[in-house]
Amino acid sequence: MAEIVLEHVVKRYPDGALAVDDFNLDIADGEFIILVGPSGCGKSTTLNMVAGLEDITAGKLIIDGQVVNDKAPKDRDIAMVFQSYALYPHMTVRENMGFPLRLAGMDKQTIRQKVDEAAELLELTQHLDRKPANLSGGQRQRVAMGRAIVRQPKAFLMDEPLSNLDAKLRVQMRTQISRIQKSLGTTTLYVTHDQTEAMTLGDRVVVMRAGVVQQVGTPAHLYAHPSNLFVAGFIGSPSMNFLPGQLKGGGTVVTALGEAQLPDRSRRALDGASGDREVIVGIRPEHFEDASVVGDKPGATFDAPIDIVEAMGSDVYAYFTVKGEGASSAELDELAKDTGNDLHGTGLSITARLDAASGVRRNSTAKLWYDTAKLHLFDASTGKNLLEAN
Amino acid sequence: MQPATTNRKLMWWGINILVLLYAFVPVFWLLSLSLKNAETLNDGNYFPTHPTGASYQAIFQNDDFVRSLINSIGICLISTLVAIVIGTMCAYAIARLQFPGKAAILAMALLVSMFPQIALVTPLFKIETAIGLFDTWPGLIIPYITFALPLAIYTLSAFFREIPWDLEKAAKMDGATPYQAFRQVITPLAMPGVFTTAILVFIACWNDFLFALSLTSTSNARTVPAAMSYFTGATTFEKPTGPIAAAAIVITIPIVLFVLVFQRRIVAGLTSGAVKG
Ligand SMILES: Nc1ncnc2c1ncn2[C@@H]1O[C@H](COP(=O)(O)OP(=O)(O)OP(=O)(O)O)[C@@H](O)[C@H]1O
Ligand SMILES: [Mg+2]
Numbered sequence: 001m002a003e004i005v006l007e008h009v010v011k012r013y014p015d016g017a018l019a020v021d022d023f024n025l026d027i028a029d030g031e032f033i034i035l036v037g038p039s040g041c042g043k044s045t046t047l048n049m050v051a052g053l054e055d056i057t058a059g060k061l062i063i064d065g066q067v068v069n070d071k072a073p074k075d076r077d078i079a080m081v082f083q084s085y086a087l088y089p090h091m092t093v094r095e096n097m098g099f100p101l102r103l104a105g106m107d108k109q110t111i112r113q114k115v116d117e118a119a120e121l122l123e124l125t126q127h128l129d130r131k132p133a134n135l136s137g138g139q140r141q142r143v144a145m146g147r148a149i150v151r152q153p154k155a156f157l158m159d160e161p162l163s164n165l166d167a168k169l170r171v172q173m174r175t176q177i178s179r180i181q182k183s184l185g186t187t188t189l190y191v192t193h194d195q196t197e198a199m200t201l202g203d204r205v206v207v208m209r210a211g212v213v214q215q216v217g218t219p220a221h222l223y224a225h226p227s228n229l230f231v232a233g234f235i236g237s238p239s240m241n242f243l244p245g246q247l248k249g250g251g252t253v254v255t256a257l258g259e260a261q262l263p264d265r266s267r268r269a270l271d272g273a274s275g276d277r278e279v280i281v282g283i284r285p286e287h288f289e290d291a292s293v294v295g296d297k298p299g300a301t302f303d304a305p306i307d308i309v310e311a312m313g314s315d316v317y318a319y320f321t322v323k324g325e326g327a328s329s330a331e332l333d334e335l336a337k338d339t340g341n342d343l344h345g346t347g348l349s350i351t352a353r354l355d356a357a358s359g360v361r362r363n364s365t366a367k368l369w370y371d372t373a374k375l376h377l378f379d380a381s382t383g384k385n386l387l388e389a390n
Numbered sequence: 391m392q393p394a395t396t397n398r399k400l401m402w403w404g405i406n407i408l409v410l411l412y413a414f415v416p417v418f419w420l421l422s423l424s425l426k427n428a429e430t431l432n433d434g435n436y437f438p439t440h441p442t443g444a445s446y447q448a449i450f451q452n453d454d455f456v457r458s459l460i461n462s463i464g465i466c467l468i469s470t471l472v473a474i475v476i477g478t479m480c481a482y483a484i485a486r487l488q489f490p491g492k493a494a495i496l497a498m499a500l501l502v503s504m505f506p507q508i509a510l511v512t513p514l515f516k517i518e519t520a521i522g523l524f525d526t527w528p529g530l531i532i533p534y535i536t537f538a539l540p541l542a543i544y545t546l547s548a549f550f551r552e553i554p555w556d557l558e559k560a561a562k563m564d565g566a567t568p569y570q571a572f573r574q575v576i577t578p579l580a581m582p583g584v585f586t587t588a589i590l591v592f593i594a595c596w597n598d599f600l601f602a603l604s605l606t607s608t609s610n611a612r613t614v615p616a617a618m619s620y621f622t623g624a625t626t627f628e629k630p631t632g633p634i635a636a637a638a639i640v641i642t643i644p645i646v647l648f649v650l651v652f653q654r655r656i657v658a659g660l661t662s663g664a665v666k667g
Contacts, residue, residue, distance in 0.1 A: 086560035
């Protein structure tokens with residue numbers, strides 16, 4: 001069990017690539033931290049630095065109050081689960097899981113007992129004498145987990161441990177990892193690409209972009225209070241809708257959806273900034289509603305030409321396009337690239353999640369409402385969230 | 391469909407038999423010569439009419455031959471072992487590490503293997519006589535290792551490159567020192583490569599004639615290929631064809647054994663199951 005602190009950690013590869021820049025994070029003992037971000041943003045690099053597999057260019061890595069920058073991985077007492085599992089193919093499952101213990105010089109009897117315990121926990125008991133080549137993907141993944149947990153290390157590092165599994169298995173393993181981490185109470189740093197893993201597993205989530213930490217917070221906090229456009233677009237599925245707009249004096253925003261009056265709280269957060277300015281307005285799909293269902297809650301309404309309706313049972317997804325250019329910014333472009341939604345059509349596509357009772361139909365116009373209290377306003381040039389105080 | 395496959399099978403068998411004949415006719419001929427006696431040696435029969443073990447008896451009664459057989463086995467085994475140990479480490483470094491001068495080392499290794507050996511015989515002879523290595527085991531072992539290493543490094547580094555690097559990282563995380571990771575994780579996986587290389591190196595040493603002839607003068611270190619060239623017949627006018635054939639058959643046996651033993655360890659797909667699902 002350990003507390004891990006990263007202080008101004010920088011990683012520059014020998015070829016000059018700056019992979020991680022000024023990374024600061026305090027990980028409390030027993031905490032489950034998730035690192036997310038688009039491909040190539042430096043997640044694995046960060047993890048490898050904590051592991052000791054990559055040198056730290058500048059800054060300090062402190063484990064349990066001790067600076068460990070120059071310690072070899074074996075002296076850090078940290079276990080790692082690799083995306084590729086990295087099982088030793090010439091050893092049986094038992095030997096694989098016992099390998100760290102054998103290296104630590106434990107006697108055979110203890111190794112046997114510990115491996116048996118871990119195997120029990122991971123439901124691997126009947127596979128102990130098999131070689132990795134004869135295991136299914138999910139079983140291999142569990143062996144990799146087993147090898148990490150047998151030696152009760154100070155911390156677990158996991159680099160996209162579930163990304164090679166199919167969707168169903170991923171869900172199973174996700175809950176299993178969560179359960180194991182909770183019962184062992186071991187500090188964990190977990191890298192993922194997956195929205196759901198990020199939102200469900202972690203105590204706190206670190207969002208990275210191009211080597212720079214964008215925001216750190218609980219999943220709920222990041223969801224409700226993203227500090228910039230990037231975090232707003234990255235967290236949440238389906239993702240937030242972005243519309244270019246103008247913020248007028250007096251707290252009115254004008255977008256392709258019409259005019260909306262901001263509630264007092266938002267106006268105060270804007271700190272009475274006067275004069276017109278360009279903004280990007282963000283609305284999460286669930287903050288739309290069929291106007292006929294809402295009643296007279298405060299908000300704004302508009303006519304939406306619905307293109308497609310997907311009834312999911314519990315709710316209804318409605319897709320429509322409004323006139324105007326899509327909000328453009330470097331951050332949004334990067335997000336689009338990462339998710340593969342690189343479609344620059346004409347007009348601006350919007351996703352709305354409506355109540356199942358809604359009567360919207362495809363190819364018809366519906367009156368939709370959106371919650372102005374839940375609007376996010378981002379500075380059009382810097383991407384900063386104007387309503388959040390940092 | 392059915393006749394097509396039969397035809398195809400027939401064709402394969404035909405080709406196989408052709409290739410086997412091509413490869414084995416000279417070998418059987420050698421065997422046949424070794425079993426003939428002096429009178430029937432040149433009778434032109436492919437199969438010996440009166441097989442006899444006289445030639446074999448003769449060579450094993452020849453102390454020089456027995457001694458050269460021991461020399462051959464000893465020198466080749468030691469050379470192979472040393473070349474493999476050094477080659478494995480060197481290939482590992484080349485496959486895994488980035489260090490200045492890596493390209494130069496590889497180029498040098500390649501250069502050494504391309505150098506015509508005959509050009510080196512005189513300098514080697516001079517050097518070895520000067521430092522007292524001439525006509526000793528090390529006098530042959532050292533040049534053999536030199537020429538075996540480039541081959542070993544090239545073959546082995548290809549094998550090392552196939553091993554997922556993640557395994558080594560995993561070993562490090564599991565608490566292994568770099569040497570432990572190399573010894574317990576990487577080397578076992580590189581074994582097929584090691585055995586393949588060992589076979590190639592052993593054959594190269596075993597078959598060397600040039601160095602064996604020029605860097606030895608007595609049966610002290612002379613290996614079988616060189617010793618055979620010193621065989622004499624019963625009289626000066628008689629050619630020792632029978633004993634030479636017998637010796638050739640005898641020295642083929644260790645190499646066949648060596649290959650058979652090691653070949654069983656060349657299992658393909660040793661790294662399967664290491665990575666991905
Ligand atoms: N050995 C290296 N030498 C030079 N640059 C590297 C090296 N390894 C990674 N990089 C660069 O560092 C950046 C961060 O890489 P990293 O592997 O940490 O990304 P990641 O966030 O883990 O991405 P992914 O989600 O695709 O795994 C990338 O731009 C990558 O090109
Ligand atoms: Mg990665």
